Amino acid sequence: MSRKEIVYVVSDSIGETAERVVKAVAAQFLEDEIGIHHTSHVSDEADIDEIIAKAKKDSSIIVYTIVVDELRDYLNKRAEEENVSAVDLLAPLMQAFVEKFNREPAHKPGLTHVLDERYFQKVDAIEFAVKYDDARDLEGIKKADIVLIGVSRTSKTPLSMYLAYKGYKVANIPLVPEVPVPVELFEVPKGRCIGLVITPDNLNAIRKERLKKMGLQPNASYAQFDRILQELDYAEKIMKRVGCPVINVSNKAIEETANDVIDILNL
Incomplete structure (x- = not known):
């Protein structure tokens, strides 16, 4: 039996968006051979260090949706230092919003699940x-x-x-x-x-x-x-x-x- 590849899904909120995207992509690569390890509500650098260490050990990929600037920057820095591939799903679209609508994002996790x-x-x-x-x-x-x-x-x-x-x-x-x-x-x-x-x-x-x-x-x-x-x-x-x-x-x-x-x- 071949080794199952792992993708680490990380979010400072629930992380549903990232997991759905990863599953959609995994379906193109024999989905049953790709495992998803999901970490929600990441709130500090220690959480990120732990995920980076696991991803490095598994020669894996990190896919993340983190809207807090400090955490996102730290994850990118640590991933680069440890030579771990990390994909930011939100950054390109968020930047497009900034450029098109001339507004700054709130940078608050979990806004889509606010109990309004x-x-x-x-x-x-x-x-x-x-x-x-x-x-x-x-x-x-x-x-x-x-x-x-x-x-x-x-x-x-x-x-x-x-x-x-x-x-x-x-x-x-x-x-x-x-x-x-x-x-x-x-x-x-x-x-x-x-x-x-x-x-x-x-x-x-x-x-x-x-x-x-x-x-x-x-x-x-x-x-x-x-x-x-x-x-x-x-x-x-x-x-x-x-x-x-x-x-x-x-x-x-x-x-x-x-x-x-x-x-x-x-x-």
Whole structure:
């Protein structure tokens, strides 16, 4: 078995950017033969000395994203002294910003992960989507920025989570002929409730695959055409009663549907 090459990823923040870049490059050189040693939150010269020593011992490369001038300069100096290859991922782009926009960088690590108001808004929205998923608590209908309705397997839950990541509080309600629709649904302002529909063929294929993953027979009533047509017909009648906009999710990525939802909200 050949020796695994090592790349040292170093950052004065989390270091996600550097690791992703290294992985993208490593994929071009048999990624499973290249190991990544990741060191985050480097804060002093001792940390850098330790990494330089390891990289020299392994005849390795250091790839880094360090924004504090003193640490970056020290790493470059020590790497040169020890004849260790060190690649600064941020410097060329940062210099281009300085020259183009005539501004100086803040030189503060971790700014992309600052716990600002928008971050907490996302967290609240994600917790909301989990709590009010699949009509678990009907209070969510009144509190939600968006209420999604549709039959089973129309991407209500993944769409709710995707929109939550964008900061929207989303509740979703499954439409099942045997289950009465909550009266709260008819009180939702029309612009905040959105119906999701799908073609019978697409829904049939999705439900069969779902049954297969669950270890059940694909001919169960859940995936039968008569049942699917019955559910879609029922859902259409409910959506007409609610008077909500409708999006066809057939063959659509979650991102596409989410953009359609946001466009409707903006209108």
